Amino acid sequence: VLDLAAVPDTVVSPAVYGEKTGGPVLDFSYVGIDAILEQMRRKAMKQGFELNIMVVGQSGLGKSTLMNTLFKSKVSRKSVLATAQEKIPKTVEIKSISHDIEEKGVRMKLTVIDTPGFGDQINNENCWQPIMKFINDQYEAYLQEEININRKKRIPDSRVHCCIYFIPPTGHCLRPLDVEFMRRLSKVVNIVPVIAKADTLTLEERDFFKQKIREELRANGIDVYPQKEFDEDAEDRMINEKIREMIPFAVVGSDQEYQVNGRRLLGRKTKWGTIEVENIAHCEFAYLRDLLIRTHMQNIKDITSSIHYEMYRVRRLNENNTTVAHANGVPEHHLTAHEM
Amino acid sequence: MASTEIARQAGEGVRGVPLAGHVGFDSMPDQLVNKSVNRGFCFNILCVGETGLGKSTLMDTLFNTKFEGEPTQHNQPGVTLKSYTYELQESNVRLKLTVVNTVGFGDQINKEDSYKSIVEFIDAQFEAYLQEELKIKRTLHSYHDTRIHACLYFIAPTGHSLKSLDLVTMKKLDSKVNIIPIIAKSDAISKSELAKFKIKITSELVSNGVQIYQFPTDDESVAEINSTMNSHLPFAVVGSTEEVKIGNKMVKARQYPWGTVQVENENHCDFVKLREMLIRVNMEDLREQTHTRHYELYRRCKLEEMGFKDTDPDSKPFSLQETYEAKRNEFMGELQKKEEEMRQMFVQRVKEKEAELKEAEKELHEKFDRLKKLHQDEKKKLEEKKKSLDDEVNIFKQKKTAAELLLNQAQQAGGSTTLKRDKERKN
Numbered sequence: 001v002l003d004l005a006a007v008p009d010t011v012v013s014p015a016v017y018g019e020k021t022g023g024p025v026l027d028f029s030y031v032g033i034d035a036i037l038e039q040m041r042r043k044a045m046k047q048g049f050e051l052n053i054m055v056v057g058q059s060g061l062g063k064s065t066l067m068n069t070l071f072k073s074k075v076s077r078k079s080v081l082a083t084a085q086e087k088i089p090k091t092v093e094i095k096s097i098s099h100d101i102e103e104k105g106v107r108m109k110l111t112v113i114d115t116p117g118f119g120d121q122i123n124n125e126n127c128w129q130p131i132m133k134f135i136n137d138q139y140e141a142y143l144q145e146e147i148n149i150n151r152k153k154r155i156p157d158s159r160v161h162c163c164i165y166f167i168p169p170t171g172h173c174l175r176p177l178d179v180e181f182m183r184r185l186s187k188v189v190n191i192v193p194v195i196a197k198a199d200t201l202t203l204e205e206r207d208f209f210k211q212k213i214r215e216e217l218r219a220n221g222i223d224v225y226p227q228k229e230f231d232e233d234a235e236d237r238m239i240n241e242k243i244r245e246m247i248p249f250a251v252v253g254s255d256q257e258y259q260v261n262g263r264r265l266l267g268r269k270t271k272w273g274t275i276e277v278e279n280i281a282h283c284e285f286a287y288l289r290d291l292l293i294r295t296h297m298q299n300i301k302d303i304t305s306s307i308h309y310e311m312y313r314v315r316r317l318n319e320n321n322t323t324v325a326h327a328n329g330v331p332e333h334h335l336t337a338h339e340m
Numbered sequence: 341m342a343s344t345e346i347a348r349q350a351g352e353g354v355r356g357v358p359l360a361g362h363v364g365f366d367s368m369p370d371q372l373v374n375k376s377v378n379r380g381f382c383f384n385i386l387c388v389g390e391t392g393l394g395k396s397t398l399m400d401t402l403f404n405t406k407f408e409g410e411p412t413q414h415n416q417p418g419v420t421l422k423s424y425t426y427e428l429q430e431s432n433v434r435l436k437l438t439v440v441n442t443v444g445f446g447d448q449i450n451k452e453d454s455y456k457s458i459v460e461f462i463d464a465q466f467e468a469y470l471q472e473e474l475k476i477k478r479t480l481h482s483y484h485d486t487r488i489h490a491c492l493y494f495i496a497p498t499g500h501s502l503k504s505l506d507l508v509t510m511k512k513l514d515s516k517v518n519i520i521p522i523i524a525k526s527d528a529i530s531k532s533e534l535a536k537f538k539i540k541i542t543s544e545l546v547s548n549g550v551q552i553y554q555f556p557t558d559d560e561s562v563a564e565i566n567s568t569m570n571s572h573l574p575f576a577v578v579g580s581t582e583e584v585k586i587g588n589k590m591v592k593a594r595q596y597p598w599g600t601v602q603v604e605n606e607n608h609c610d611f612v613k614l615r616e617m618l619i620r621v622n623m624e625d626l627r628e629q630t631h632t633r634h635y636e637l638y639r640r641c642k643l644e645e646m647g648f649k650d651t652d653p654d655s656k657p658f659s660l661q662e663t664y665e666a667k668r669n670e671f672m673g674e675l676q677k678k679e680e681e682m683r684q685m686f687v688q689r690v691k692e693k694e695a696e697l698k699e700a701e702k703e704l705h706e707k708f709d710r711l712k713k714l715h716q717d718e719k720k721k722l723e724e725k726k727k728s729l730d731d732e733v734n735i736f737k738q739k740k741t742a743a744e745l746l747l748n749q750a751q752q753a754g755g756s757t758t759l760k761r762d763k764e765r766k767n
Contacts, residue, residue: 151636
């Protein structure tokens with residue numbers, strides 16, 4: 001029932017079903033409401049989409065290659081190993097590169113955010129800080145634009161929709177760095193953990209490793225994507241449970257094509273065989289691709305905007321509130337500390 | 341210790357990059373549409389027009405259903421807005437349709453304020469959305485959007501020109517809502533008169549600077565049909581929920597002795613065009629224009645009115661909350677000042693009254709004294725009079741006594757003779 005303060009009389013009548021009989025032109029029982037789907041589609045095609053993916057992991061885990069494999073183009077530049085001095089990074093950098101890609105009329109602005117230097121130092125304390133800061137900065141930029149009086153028609157979305165975390169294929173368990181990072185960042189961004197360079201693990205080792213990882217994530221209260229609490233309905237839950245049973249995906253990336261059984265496939269050629277990237281018997285790249293791109297892309301963006309961003313906004317607006325209240329002599333007791 | 345150094349590579353001049361194979365993000369529009377289907381859609385139509393122009397019937401005809409509501413009387417004291425929400429479903433699309441009717445529009449003798457309640461209603465919906473958007477904990481994605489997406493303005497089929505009420509109302513509404521003017525009950529006008537009428541209306545709207553909704557022509561797939569339809573505005577419509585048998589089909593029509601007007605016959609009226617434009621082609625655009633143009637304008641004006649300003653880029657970032665707090669404190673300060681002023685005034689008044697009363701008391705005392713004196717004087721006078729009277733009485737008494745004495749003496753002398761006589765007698 002609609003309840004408008006300005007108007008007292010409102011009524012809701014039971015759902016009226018207008019059937020589209022799909023007959024001849026003059027079909028007077030068909031209103032045409034479902035044409036809105038087509039209208040929405042048209043609008044989406046015209047506007048295009050934005051996607052911002054961050055890749056985090058030690059150098060040499062194949063982050064850039066994986067991105068290039070996912071998007072079948074050079075969207076990420078491999079870190080150029082230069083001179084000896086430059087080889088040891090002193091900082092965690094955040095490098096963000098955007099490309100316009102198009103497929104079947106659908107245009108997308110893809111931004112890959114690389115984090116060279118993460119986990120590469122001897123002392124990696126707080127190496128997640130610059131990353132946290134970057135993510136929060138994007139939320140801040142969006143918030144600033146949103147609260148402007150004169151604001152843009154479409155607020156440019158630079159918020160990190162998804163953070164792919166590369167776990168080195170040790171085969172044993174998560175390292176403290178992995179746990180620390182994922183614990184902190186899963187609170188502000190969607191984390192998709194993957195086992196990198198999975199072609200060094202046998203299937204049994206892989207399963208064992210995955211199980212161990214899942215246990216450790218659970219034990220540490222780390223909620224990776226797809227998060228259980230954001231399942232919308234039973235159908236959603238069913239689909240997402242299946243995914244949750246499979247993460248982290250064991251992936252192999254490649255931008256080289258090889259001839260396999262008369263077909264040209266992306267793969268890695270070794271002396272003992274060719275690993276086909278898109279073959280699910282070999283690795284789980286295809287599942288990752290389907291999750292990220294073909295089925296859950298919109299969902300990932302939605303969770304970022306309606307949950308992570310909103311949480312940031314609430315924290316930020318409350319923090320301003322207490323700052324001002326404090327200035328007025330109100331005792332502070334609920335200052336929310338930034339997880340840094 | 342990892343120091344924080346953030347290097348940003350130029351993202352501007354975003355390059356295009358060809359894809360070496362099928363990636364799969366072409367499913368994005370589908371993903372987006374699916375999400376919307378799960379959420380359901382909202383569409384809100386406002387019907388403005390005089391009583392009796394067939395607004396309710398037209399809604400019934402457009403959406404193929406019988407909406408609730410009795411036809412209104414013509415004796416409403418002012419314009420009120422009645423809104424009804426319905427859940428419609430077609431294949432997998434669920435639509436929450438809200439129809440708002442202006443009750444009593446054009447019925448009053450003095451119609452100067454007729455447009456006000458309409459503007460207030462539209463603004464109230466914007467305000468509600470703005471409030472939700474400004475909340476700290478908000479749920480925008482599940483918010484029931486009540487903002488008016490389309491305003492169907494019903495023009496009476498006089499055949500001549502627009503009424504001044506129409507022009508004034510549309511002028512007040514054109515910056516707040518998408519106006520689609522339609523000629524109601526157009527079966528009252530002949531074809532030739534109709535063409536002239538449409539031209540007259542369009543030219544009046546243009547010369548008065550009324551911005552009506554233009555069907556968008558920037559997307560090639562619908563540019564052609566939209567621009568054709570733009571030239572057919574205002575649509576001349578006829579509404580009917582009654583069905584009549586024509587040939588071997590039942591069609592919606594109005595039956596007259598001289599013929600039958602078929603609602604969905606494009607030669608008879610523009611109903612099909614209206615339905616096409618309003619629902620099948622531009623519903624989403626209407627919603628978008630409402631949000632990105634009309635609502636933004638309202639929001640901007642409202643925030644500026646409340647005193648917010650955009651800070652310049654190099655000053656500290658602010659939040660609405662902060663400014664709100666500052667404003668609130670300012671307001672409280674003013675309130676306190678006012679309170680103080682009132683208190684002062686009160687004290688002043690009390691003093692004045694007190695003085696007045698003292699004055700009165702003094703007067704009263706004086707009066708009392710005066711009266712007392714008067715009274716004393718009177719008393720004195722009376723006493724004097726009494727005294728003089730007493731004196732007179734005394735004198736009189738003395739005289740009386742003297743007189744009696746004389747009489748007595750006289751009597752004694754005579755009495756003794758009498759006695760002698762008596763004695764003589766006896767002897």
